[in-house]
Amino acid sequence: MSEPLLKIKDLIVEFPTRRALLRAVDKVSFEIAKGEVLGVVGESGAGKSLTGAAIIGLLEPPGRIAGGEIYFDGQRIDNLADEQMRHLRGKRIAMIFQDPLTSLNPLYRVGEQLIETIQTHLPMNKKQARKRAIELLDEVGIPAPETRIDGYPHQFSGGMRQRVVIALVLAGEPDLIIADEPTTALDVSIQAQIISVLKRLCSERGTAIMLITHDMGVIAEIADRMAVMYSGQIVEIGKTYDLIKNPKHPYTKGLMGSIPSMSGEVKRLVQIPGSMPRLNDIPSGCSFHPRCSKVFEPCYSKRSPQIKVGQSDVACWLYSEEDKK
Amino acid sequence: MSDMMEDKNIKEETNWFARAIDSDIFYSFTRSKLVMVAAFVTFAYFFIALFAPILATQNPFDLGSLDLMDGLTPPAWQEGGSSKFLIGTDDQGRDLLSAIMYGSRISLAVGFTSVFCAALLGISLGLISGYFGGFIDTLIMRIADIQLTFPSILIALLIDGTVSALFPEVRREDSAFWVLVLAISLSFWVQYARTVRSSVLVEKEREYVQAAKLIGLRPFIIMLRHVLPNVLGPVLVIATINLALAIITEATLSFLGVGIPVTQPSLGTLIRIGQDFLFSGEWWITIFPGVALAIIVLSVNLVGDWLRDALNPKLR
Amino acid sequence: MSDTILVKVENLDRLFDVSKPLLNRIIEHEKRQFLRAVDNLSIEIKQGETFALVGESGSGKSTVAKMVVGLLEPTKGRIEIDNLDLSDKNKVKELRQMRSEIQMIFQDPFASLNPRWRVEKIVSEPIIAFNLESENEAIIKRTGELLSLVGLAPSDGRKFPHEFSGGQRQRICIARALASNPKFIVCDEPTSALDVSVQAQILNLMRDLQDKFGLTFLFISHDLSVVRHMANRIGVMYLGRLVEVADTKSLFKNPRHPYTRMLLDAIPDLEMSGKERKPIEGEIPNPINPPTGCTFHPRCPLANERCKREIPASFNIDGNEVTCHAVEEGRS
Numbered sequence: 001m002s003e004p005l006l007k008i009k010d011l012i013v014e015f016p017t018r019r020a021l022l023r024a025v026d027k028v029s030f031e032i033a034k035g036e037v038l039g040v041v042g043e044s045g046a047g048k049s050l051t052g053a054a055i056i057g058l059l060e061p062p063g064r065i066a067g068g069e070i071y072f073d074g075q076r077i078d079n080l081a082d083e084q085m086r087h088l089r090g091k092r093i094a095m096i097f098q099d100p101l102t103s104l105n106p107l108y109r110v111g112e113q114l115i116e117t118i119q120t121h122l123p124m125n126k127k128q129a130r131k132r133a134i135e136l137l138d139e140v141g142i143p144a145p146e147t148r149i150d151g152y153p154h155q156f157s158g159g160m161r162q163r164v165v166i167a168l169v170l171a172g173e174p175d176l177i178i179a180d181e182p183t184t185a186l187d188v189s190i191q192a193q194i195i196s197v198l199k200r201l202c203s204e205r206g207t208a209i210m211l212i213t214h215d216m217g218v219i220a221e222i223a224d225r226m227a228v229m230y231s232g233q234i235v236e237i238g239k240t241y242d243l244i245k246n247p248k249h250p251y252t253k254g255l256m257g258s259i260p261s262m263s264g265e266v267k268r269l270v271q272i273p274g275s276m277p278r279l280n281d282i283p284s285g286c287s288f289h290p291r292c293s294k295v296f297e298p299c300y301s302k303r304s305p306q307i308k309v310g311q312s313d314v315a316c317w318l319y320s321e322e323d324k325k
Numbered sequence: 326m327s328d329m330m331e332d333k334n335i336k337e338e339t340n341w342f343a344r345a346i347d348s349d350i351f352y353s354f355t356r357s358k359l360v361m362v363a364a365f366v367t368f369a370y371f372f373i374a375l376f377a378p379i380l381a382t383q384n385p386f387d388l389g390s391l392d393l394m395d396g397l398t399p400p401a402w403q404e405g406g407s408s409k410f411l412i413g414t415d416d417q418g419r420d421l422l423s424a425i426m427y428g429s430r431i432s433l434a435v436g437f438t439s440v441f442c443a444a445l446l447g448i449s450l451g452l453i454s455g456y457f458g459g460f461i462d463t464l465i466m467r468i469a470d471i472q473l474t475f476p477s478i479l480i481a482l483l484i485d486g487t488v489s490a491l492f493p494e495v496r497r498e499d500s501a502f503w504v505l506v507l508a509i510s511l512s513f514w515v516q517y518a519r520t521v522r523s524s525v526l527v528e529k530e531r532e533y534v535q536a537a538k539l540i541g542l543r544p545f546i547i548m549l550r551h552v553l554p555n556v557l558g559p560v561l562v563i564a565t566i567n568l569a570l571a572i573i574t575e576a577t578l579s580f581l582g583v584g585i586p587v588t589q590p591s592l593g594t595l596i597r598i599g600q601d602f603l604f605s606g607e608w609w610i611t612i613f614p615g616v617a618l619a620i621i622v623l624s625v626n627l628v629g630d631w632l633r634d635a636l637n638p639k640l641r
Numbered sequence: 642m643s644d645t646i647l648v649k650v651e652n653l654d655r656l657f658d659v660s661k662p663l664l665n666r667i668i669e670h671e672k673r674q675f676l677r678a679v680d681n682l683s684i685e686i687k688q689g690e691t692f693a694l695v696g697e698s699g700s701g702k703s704t705v706a707k708m709v710v711g712l713l714e715p716t717k718g719r720i721e722i723d724n725l726d727l728s729d730k731n732k733v734k735e736l737r738q739m740r741s742e743i744q745m746i747f748q749d750p751f752a753s754l755n756p757r758w759r760v761e762k763i764v765s766e767p768i769i770a771f772n773l774e775s776e777n778e779a780i781i782k783r784t785g786e787l788l789s790l791v792g793l794a795p796s797d798g799r800k801f802p803h804e805f806s807g808g809q810r811q812r813i814c815i816a817r818a819l820a821s822n823p824k825f826i827v828c829d830e831p832t833s834a835l836d837v838s839v840q841a842q843i844l845n846l847m848r849d850l851q852d853k854f855g856l857t858f859l860f861i862s863h864d865l866s867v868v869r870h871m872a873n874r875i876g877v878m879y880l881g882r883l884v885e886v887a888d889t890k891s892l893f894k895n896p897r898h899p900y901t902r903m904l905l906d907a908i909p910d911l912e913m914s915g916k917e918r919k920p921i922e923g924e925i926p927n928p929i930n931p932p933t934g935c936t937f938h939p940r941c942p943l944a945n946e947r948c949k950r951e952i953p954a955s956f957n958i959d960g961n962e963v964t965c966h967a968v969e970e971g972r973s
Binding site for chain 1: 697698806807808809836837838839840841842844845848863864865866867869870893903904907908909911924925
């Protein structure tokens with residue numbers, strides 16, 4: 001395999017507070033290849049959004065990267081100066097947020113915002129940029145883009161706004177899009193539309209996507225590989241199909257079982273007892289051990305390394321070689 | 326049973342104290358030196374004003390104890406100054422330091438009383454307006470709009486005139502305090518009413534209020550038990566900042582002659598007295614009360630600003 | 642589950658006044674504008690069953706919930722619970738009694754608990770308000786019982802809501818709802834603010850409590866997979882109208898109304914069967930100015946002239962109550 005587009009090694013994100021130093025992302029490592037869709041799932045507080053924000057350099061203070069390395073297209077980017085990072089952002093790495101309204105300026109017409117973005121990134125005059133903007137709107141599935149381009153954001157519905165945001169993001173023709181819960185604020189039917197737009201763009205343009213969501217259904221549909229996060233760590237990462245059909249880590253198993261299924265008999269849902277630990281109270285050893293049904297000796301004291309099981313990497317002592325003997 | 330309840334109460338109190346010390350607000354307080362200084366100055370002021378009769382060397386309100394011969398003595402370090410009057414005297418022979426202590430007492434009393442009255446009126450009207458909505462809401466809010474068009478000086482003049490016309494036998498010294506309180510609270514309640522109303526509009530849609538409605542509680546009870554405690558945060562901020570404003574307004578009104586009469590000078594009155602002598606070289610009569618006024622207003626304002634930021638979750 | 646009908650809703654209408662202020666209307670020559678959130682809705686809920694209302698945002702499902710528990714007055718129509726008309730002003734005493742038998746669980750567990758109250762005070766409030774216990778000791782005991790019932794420790798009552806996670810708060814809300822021994826609980830998206838693993842805990846808890854106390858649920862949700870798991874019967878709402886009512890099994894196996902089919906097709910496929918998810922065409926129209934005839938016709942693949950003109954009436958087909966001309970005419 002060629003050089004990955006994005007490579008993250010032992011990323012640590014910390015929040016100094018007055019009581020303690022909270023570690024929200026704890027030694028996370030993964031790679032995204034060109035044109036690949038990596039789904040990152042986890043419950044609220046698992047650190048998935050912070051990982052995304054750290055990559056694109058939008059961590060809100062006092063949060064900071066306290067360790068690890070981030071490489072984008074072979075270049076190390078976690079220590080870039082603000083000016084260089086700003087150059088990279090939008091042009092090569094772009095971000096889609098949950099609420100489309102945060103990315104659109106309510107005072108400007110959609111077209112003006114699009115044209116401005118296009119002109120920042122590409123050498124085009126106003127007329128060419130406008131033509132390009134219409135093409136982009138058409139591409140993300142906005143009907144009658146020639147007239148809609150002169151509308152204000154509030155004249156668009158939630159789903160249409162998210163499409164406009166995607167068009168804005170595409171304007172810079174980025175290589176990597178970090179999408180943080182892009183469909184969570186939308187209705188199921190609109191969700192499906194947005195997912196199919198993202199899916200199509202990804203395959204047509206070869207754009208890689210890091211899709212952060214808590215919605216397993218969305219991941220199942222679009223992601224090639226997925227990573228499951230729990231209290232700041234990746235507990236399992238592998239091919240989406242493998243993880244959904246044959247989860248290895250007890251947490252992934254519990255997570256999959258707790259989703260009400262759409263086929264077969266209605267059974268009692270599998271439930272994981274308790275809830276995710278707060279950041280100031282992360283258990284020793286494997287942070288999942290107080291909730292785990294398969295907990296045994298090593299789990300209490302030491303965190304498991306990533307262990308290759310089939311196609312997936314699992315951070316669980318159950319799969320340790322020494323144990324199998 | 327009663328033992329158990331008592332035990333519980335004690336526990337609750339220690340908890341309360343521990344929680345206050347441990348809270349984010351207290352933490353942000355200890356982090357800002359400026360705010361700590363401002364709070365210290367404010368409390369020192371309250372202390373001095375409260376114990377003025379003990380601390381002051383002279384009772385400036387007791388006209389009998391004043392000696393006209395001491396009039397216009399400059400501060401002690403100047404030519405002709407006397408160690409008896411540290412920062413000089415006014416034209417009546419009042420020791421300025423004692424006068425400032427007693428004057429602050431009046432200023433603070435007017436400030437606190439009028440802020441309290443304004444808050445009481447404003448919170449009640451705001452609660453009613455926000456919770457019930459409809460016609461009552463429109464009525465109260467329009468009255469508030471009209472209220473805002475009258476400056477407090479006009480209201481004070483109006484009330485002052487009305488009182489002296491209706492009760493000619495009442496002495497000005499006795500009525501002045503309440504005229505000021507009434508005038509200031511009448512011009513300040515609008516802010517409370519509007520803030521409380523908008524908070525209530527948010528809170529009453531929250532689900533815990535709906536849950537309270539579901540168990541059939543009467544609106545009055547819901548307002549008092551559920552809504553009111555949750556809208557008091559912003560009210561506290563306004564009250565603090567208003568205290569500074571009320572002190573200034575009192576000084577302004579007294580300076581203009583509508584307020585506290587010369588026989589019991591408040592800070593504003595002292596500044597007015599001194600103004601007559603400013604150009605003949607007796608600067609201290611105006612400057613010292615002015616500085617005192619500025620320091621107290623600045624301190625209270627700083628505390629208020631900090632409180633606003635500390636209570637605002639968006640800025641935290 | 643018995644065949645006794647506990648909740649009967651007939652021809653329910655609810656309008657919201659969305660007009661501009663009087664002065665603006667006079668100057669701009671505009672009429673009053675109304676939003677019809679619920680339009681001629683009738684449902685029956687049997688004792689002990691879970692009836693679910695599903696629909697996208699703006700379909701009016703939460704408005705129905707609020708009217709059923711009495712937080713909103715219906716504009717027209719009647720709601721009967723246990724054969725007692727909720728609008729009957731002559732039966733104040735019975736209605737007060739009835740109040741204690743209807744409770745609600747809300748969507749946002751962070752907004753539904755008074756942040757300044759201890760949990761024990763929150764949970765015991767209904768006990769005191771309905772005079773269920775008068776002795777102080779009995780109230781404390783009952784509060785402890787309720788907390789244990791929802792999987793919390795009685796000692797958790799001393800804590801404040803902010804000390805709990807979202808799932809635990811929702812448990813507290815359930816304990817409060819159970820405090821007055823209700824028969825009927827309206828659940829307005831009770832798990833949509835929670836994470837999946839916590840959602841599973843809450844859904845399991847709700848089913849256990851239903852079995853234990855013979856509770857009847859009206860379950861409001863936009864999530865079809867949750868509804869499939871919880872409900873006995875399902876009503877699908879679109880723009881304030883009920884388009885299909887059916888048993889859960891037959892709705893998922895054999896959806897009749899084109900909108901129901903669209904919704905089912907739009908669910909993400911977790912089975913990884915490779916089935917392509919069909920995005921729904923178009924979006925929900927503006928409810929202030931809904932389309933004529935069948936309100937779904939602009940998005941419906943089966944629409945014809947009649948659908949644009951005529952409001953369809955509901956009819957029964959293999960046990961599904963469907964409101965659609967196309968299905969009635971056999972065009973589907």
